[in-house]
Amino acid sequence: xxxxxxxxxxxxxxxxxxxxxxxxxxxxxxxxxxxxxxxxxxxxxxxxxxxxxxxxxxxxxxxxxxxxxxxxxxxxxxxxxxxxxxxxxxxxxxxxxxxxxxxxxxxxxxxxxxxxxxxxxxxxxxxxxxxxxxxxxxxxxxxxxxxxxxxxxxxxxxxxxxxxxxxxxxxxxxxxxxxxxxxxxxxxxxxxxxxxxxxxxxxxxxxxxxxxxxxxxxxxxxxxxxxxxxxxxxxxxxxxxxxxxxxxxxxxx
Amino acid sequence: xxxxxxxxxxxxxxxxxxxxxxxxxxxxxxxxxxxxxxxxxxxxxxxxxxxxxxxxxxxxxxxxxxxxxxxxxxxxxxxxxxxxxxxxxxxxxxxxxxxxxxxxxxxxxxxxxxxxxxxxxxxxxxxxxxxxxxxxxxxxxxxxxxxxxxxxxxxxxxxxxxxxxxxxxxxxxxxxxxxxxxxxxxxxxxxxxxxxxxxxxxxxxxxxxxxxxxxxxxxxxxx
Numbered sequence: 001x002x003x004x005x006x007x008x009x010x011x012x013x014x015x016x017x018x019x020x021x022x023x024x025x026x027x028x029x030x031x032x033x034x035x036x037x038x039x040x041x042x043x044x045x046x047x048x049x050x051x052x053x054x055x056x057x058x059x060x061x062x063x064x065x066x067x068x069x070x071x072x073x074x075x076x077x078x079x080x081x082x083x084x085x086x087x088x089x090x091x092x093x094x095x096x097x098x099x100x101x102x103x104x105x106x107x108x109x110x111x112x113x114x115x116x117x118x119x120x121x122x123x124x125x126x127x128x129x130x131x132x133x134x135x136x137x138x139x140x141x142x143x144x145x146x147x148x149x150x151x152x153x154x155x156x157x158x159x160x161x162x163x164x165x166x167x168x169x170x171x172x173x174x175x176x177x178x179x180x181x182x183x184x185x186x187x188x189x190x191x192x193x194x195x196x197x198x199x200x201x202x203x204x205x206x207x208x209x210x211x212x213x214x215x216x217x218x219x220x221x222x223x224x225x226x227x228x229x230x231x232x233x234x235x236x237x238x239x240x241x242x243x244x245x246x247x248x249x250x251x252x253x
Numbered sequence: 254x255x256x257x258x259x260x261x262x263x264x265x266x267x268x269x270x271x272x273x274x275x276x277x278x279x280x281x282x283x284x285x286x287x288x289x290x291x292x293x294x295x296x297x298x299x300x301x302x303x304x305x306x307x308x309x310x311x312x313x314x315x316x317x318x319x320x321x322x323x324x325x326x327x328x329x330x331x332x333x334x335x336x337x338x339x340x341x342x343x344x345x346x347x348x349x350x351x352x353x354x355x356x357x358x359x360x361x362x363x364x365x366x367x368x369x370x371x372x373x374x375x376x377x378x379x380x381x382x383x384x385x386x387x388x389x390x391x392x393x394x395x396x397x398x399x400x401x402x403x404x405x406x407x408x409x410x411x412x413x414x415x416x417x418x419x420x421x422x423x424x425x426x427x428x429x430x431x432x433x434x435x436x437x438x439x440x441x442x443x444x445x446x447x448x449x450x451x452x453x454x455x456x457x458x459x460x461x462x463x464x465x466x467x468x469x470x471x472x473x474x475x476x
Contacts, residue, residue: 059379088381098372102394111390112380164380 011070012037012168012199013058018067020053027053028064029224037167040200042210042231045220046246051203052095054220055170058201059090072167088116091161095173097153099145105132105156106141109163117164124163131159135189151182155189162193169193171202205250207235219243259439263446266433273429274450280343280425281412284350288411289404291355296362310359317356322414325353330421346418354411361407365400366392405462412454416447426450 011034020028027050043051056062060083074081109128113119135155175183187209194213210231217234219227221242238244298310326349377387416427434443
């Protein structure tokens, strides 16, 4: 039986006492976190704190050892949960873009809608062109990833996720691999997606983005959630020594 | 020495060489098609996590790579009839080449698939693709392109290896040279001529490799 928690007024993404180990290393420690529909949560913390692992668990790129993780009302690891189908509802944007290099921008966007969602090709291509126009790449539909800048590739990657009409979008350090001058063009697209009411979890240190669209900032250290609060609370009045130490390091630059 | 070299005899035997060349070409094409089929199956087995398929595939590949093709050819040529399987020499020859070359092709394909970055698999997984869809739309098209150059190298090896089929009396190119050599006692004429024809085939395949290289560049594949 699938627990239908979201209908009971609980979150779109629910972590309850989740633990994960890589060998002897406890990478996620007793994580409890609920993300409401249409909520934007920014996850930050030092390198190796488990932020990427946390969001990679949500679409099953990593598996959890114990605790409950319920996404869109379906419990992960439950035999009744069709993980492949659930993933179609979850867009995932990678730090390194991971566009398909042998496909054009438009083909990158339409591949999964056509073959996974079974949307007719003409319809998928029309939607794909609209999405590429929306991320400011109307003139690049036929370009291959190698012909695009990092910022352009990441915008195609976001359009590729949106093409599946997901309920949730996860971003794993989407601007960390970009040259500084390309960061804002990607953040602008993410802000637009957030403003349309997408449920989002974003691993990033971009405070401007967090202040603009996030309802909540979650700070992780050594696999545990140390602190969470509104962007204003967190950035202006961090409550713990660890978050203060972290913020002093990223603010100095 | 050259004054004794009989171009006239070579010209006289040209029709035989021509037939041999044609046979070498089409039996090589068939054997390579077979090698691709064998190689794809072996590579797929070898990439499984479970040992059930992986161990037999590895054992087969090791056995083929560790033993001479000639031994494998004779193993089939003399072994199959003892199992009651009587096949024409040509079929046995093509089979031997396919089974032999397939082991090498399997390693080329496996390396090609493993060369595709992990992020490509994850992108496919994250968008809800099944294993088969990921292979079909994401991994194999990319792996195919990186494997074309080494596969053509393997095809060249296969064409040269097909010379061994002369030993089980398949009327291919080398057999034509042997006939000239033994009929007229002119080994130089016989074997230099076939060497020239093999060189011709080599350049043909190399041209194909260059063409495919240009095509790869056009398709925007990172190299």
